Amino acid sequence: MADSVMEIFELDGHQVIQGDALDALDVYVPDGSVDLVFADPPYNIGKVFNETKDKWPSDEAYQQWCYTWLEKCVAKLKPDGSMYIMAATQNMPYLDIYLRSMMTILSRIVWSYDSSGVQARRFYGSLYEPILFCVKDKNVYTFNADAIMVEAKTGAKRKLIDYRKPVPTVYNSKKVPGNVWNIPRVRYRMDEYENHPSQKPTALLERVILASSNPGDLIMDPFSGTFTTSYVAKELGRRSIGIELEEEYIKTGLRRLRMANDYKGNPLRRELRSFEKCHQPDIPSLF
Numbered sequence: 658m659a660d661s662v663m664e665i666f667e668l669d670g671h672q673v674i675q676g677d678a679l680d681a682l683d684v685y686v687p688d689g690s691v692d693l694v695f696a697d698p699p700y701n702i703g704k705v706f707n708e709t710k711d712k713w714p715s716d717e718a719y720q721q722w723c724y725t726w727l728e729k730c731v732a733k734l735k736p737d738g739s740m741y742i743m744a745a746t747q748n749m750p751y752l753d754i755y756l757r758s759m760m761t762i763l764s765r766i767v768w769s770y771d772s773s774g775v776q777a778r779r780f781y782g783s784l785y786e787p788i789l790f791c792v793k794d795k796n797v798y799t800f801n802a803d804a805i806m807v808e809a810k811t812g813a814k815r816k817l818i819d820y821r822k823p824v825p826t827v828y829n830s831k832k833v834p835g836n837v838w839n840i841p842r843v844r845y846r847m848d849e850y851e852n853h854p855s856q857k858p859t860a861l862l863e864r865v866i867l868a869s870s871n872p873g874d875l876i877m878d879p880f881s882g883t884f885t886t887s888y889v890a891k892e893l894g895r896r897s898i899g900i901e902l903e904e905e906y907i908k909t910g911l912r913r914l915r916m917a918n919d920y921k922g923n924p925l926r927r928e929l930r931s932f933e934k935c936h937q938p939d940i941p942s943l944f
């Protein structure tokens with residue numbers, strides 16, 4: 658198991674907190690202070706996160722654990738705050754029902770991806786993960802539709818012209834994305850790849866953060882992993898709080914957020930991937 662120590666690193670509106678989310682939320686995050694929560698917890702499917710195995714003694718124990726952090730996260734949100742929750746397909750129904758008593762669930766999103774790996778042969782392999790988009794107040798919340806527009810696929814080869822207008826104009830071909838998001842998973846050869854079993858793509862977090870927050874807002878991720886949420890929040894001019902249990906991933910966060918060059922006297926460097934190892938001069942730190 659990882660140490661149960663708590664430590665906080667802070668720079669320019671970004672906090673990286675090492676610790677158990679349940680404790681860190683109590684100690685470091687004031688109630689009613691956060692604009693947007695993105696929570697991607699361990700899924701209870703037996704993945705190994707550095708030193709911690711993602712497996713609870715029973716489904717009920719896992720659900721109770723989820724209810725505890727969910728309740729804390731809701732308390733941390735401002736009255737007009739929003740929350741996105743990820744979970745394994747088999748666990749999401751419990752979280753969905755639990756959350757309905759505290760928030761309004763506006764969208765049930767399917768993050769869909771393809772896989773080149775061998776898939777199930779005796780049933781339909783899972784190629785999606787569910788995401789809930791919930792708000793505290795269904796009448797007052799941030800949703801920047803214009804910031805996340807995508808091309809509406811009409812099937813037409815040429816742009817359609819609206820001749821009913823006083824001056825014929827090209828039809829608006831942009832739309833707000835629907836609730837099925839086709840975004841590739843992070844692959845070993847992608848620039849953004851980090852050594853973590855369930856790193857989420859920056860493209861996914863970009864859509865979430867652009868839609869549901871404004872520049873300067875505070876974004877909180879209680880299970881930060883590779884700190885994708887904080888990294889994207891910083892790129893988009895938001896503030897962030899990222900909590901993570903494993904020291905190894907805290908180092909990833911500090912490096913990705915450019916908050917430190919060294920950790921406990923050792924330079925923070927991204928591990929070279931196999932294809933990067935030949936012909937590499939000394940790689941500068943922080944990348």
Ligand SMILES: C[S@@+](CC[C@H](N)C(=O)[O-])C[C@H]1O[C@@H](n2cnc3c(N)ncnc32)[C@H](O)[C@@H]1O
Pocket residue numbers: 676677678679697698699700706709853855856857858879880881882883884885886900901902903906
């Ligand atoms: C699904 S991963 C998050 C991945 C992340 N969204 C990313 O893009 O890299 C869940 C993370 O939660 C961390 N974790 C597990 N239990 C925790 C706890 N009690 N408090 C804080 N972090 C925890 C794990 O170490 C793991 O890195």
